[in-house]
Amino acid sequence: MKETELPAEQPRKLLAVILRLERLAQRSPVFRRLYTFLFYRRILEIEITEAQLPVGARVLHVGCGPFPVSALALADKGFTVTAIDRDPETVRTAAQSFGGRGITFVCADAQGFDYSGFEAVFVALHVAPRREVLQAIVASADQGTQVLVRNARGALKKEYTSIRVEDCKQDMESITHRLPGQKELLVLRRPSLTSLAAANGSCAVCSLCDLSAHQGGTISAVPDLPQLAAMGFRPGKDCTIVAVQPWGGPVICAVAGREIALERGVAATVHLEADSVKPLPSHTRARVV
Numbered sequence: 001m002k003e004t005e006l007p008a009e010q011p012r013k014l015l016a017v018i019l020r021l022e023r024l025a026q027r028s029p030v031f032r033r034l035y036t037f038l039f040y041r042r043i044l045e046i047e048i049t050e051a052q053l054p055v056g057a058r059v060l061h062v063g064c065g066p067f068p069v070s071a072l073a074l075a076d077k078g079f080t081v082t083a084i085d086r087d088p089e090t091v092r093t094a095a096q097s098f099g100g101r102g103i104t105f106v107c108a109d110a111q112g113f114d115y116s117g118f119e120a121v122f123v124a125l126h127v128a129p130r131r132e133v134l135q136a137i138v139a140s141a142d143q144g145t146q147v148l149v150r151n152a153r154g155a156l157k158k159e160y161t162s163i164r165v166e167d168c169k170q171d172m173e174s175i176t177h178r179l180p181g182q183k184e185l186l187v188l189r190r191p192s193l194t195s196l197a198a199a200n201g202s203c204a205v206c207s208l209c210d211l212s213a214h215q216g217g218t219i220s221a222v223p224d225l226p227q228l229a230a231m232g233f234r235p236g237k238d239c240t241i242v243a244v245q246p247w248g249g250p251v252i253c254a255v256a257g258r259e260i261a262l263e264r265g266v267a268a269t270v271h272l273e274a275d276s277v278k279p280l281p282s283h284t285r286a287r288v289v
């Protein structure tokens with residue numbers, strides 16, 4: 001990408017320097033290790049720890065750049081990683097250099113991407129336009145998806161638009177962590193259904209589509225379909241989400257000792273007692289650590 005094509009929201013000179021360093025890291029394993037050690041080691045540790053991801057979780061790195069340092073660290077931990085960038089040449093060279101590491105590279109603009117099917121979305125500091133990208137993420141991400149956004153801190157703050165929980169324009173919980181190098185991490189999650197029900201003083205009902213992998217509960221209602229009953233989807237039975245396939249794919253559920261793939265449309269018709277749903281680890285609203 002030429003410097004003149006960079007969005008006004010990004011500090012052009014700084015980004016041009018970073019892209020040059022990342023291209024060097026792409027080519028040189030020695031420089032790559034040094035660059036990661038000096039600038040990213042602690043940041044990645046904090047980000048991955050804070051995400052509290054289940055084993056094998058599907059995660060997305062947005063704005064991966066020529067040296068997709070977050071995607072590489074996540075792949076090394078055994079997560080299933082997709083990395084996107086809107087620059088075709090960046091994606092081509094990153095895939096060529098790091099494609100054998102279990103990362104799927106996709107050339108896409110973050111504003112028009114489908115974020116369903118990921119347990120966590122990691123957003124690089126240079127992704128722009130920042131508020132619009134965040135709103136696109138929360139609009140299509142699954143109920144339990146965590147969004148981890150790198151923000152600027154201190155002197156760097158005047159260079160980048162800071163993302164706040166209010167920018168989501170949806171009810172979200174947030175937590176902020178200080179990161180080294182004048183950066184901070186904003187972790188965003190939708191309030192769990194159980195905490196929403198508690199806040200409303202009500203016993204709400206939710207569908208299988210409202211849950212994330214590893215959440216489950218007691219079935220309260222199913223449509224009158226013999227196939228569903230035969231597979232074990234009956235009121236009173238416990239059901240746990242094994243995985244939610246990306247791109248609007250099926251919801252894999254464990255019920256009555258079997259794993260069954262349900263089309264999203266069907267999963268939306270199977271209801272659970274919200275009281276019985278296991279919450280994801282809770283976050284305190286706007287807590288700063």
Ligand SMILES: C[S@@+](CC[C@H](N)C(=O)[O-])C[C@H]1O[C@@H](n2cnc3c(N)ncnc32)[C@H](O)[C@@H]1O
Pocket residue numbers: 001015018019022062063064065066067068069070071084085086087090108109110111124125126127128129133
């Ligand atoms: C400095 S680079 C890479 C960041 C770095 N490797 C990391 O892990 O944080 C930022 C990248 O974000 C990409 N980018 C910026 N806005 C984007 C958007 N809206 N959609 C997709 N990629 C975007 C740019 O093309 C650039 O390659």
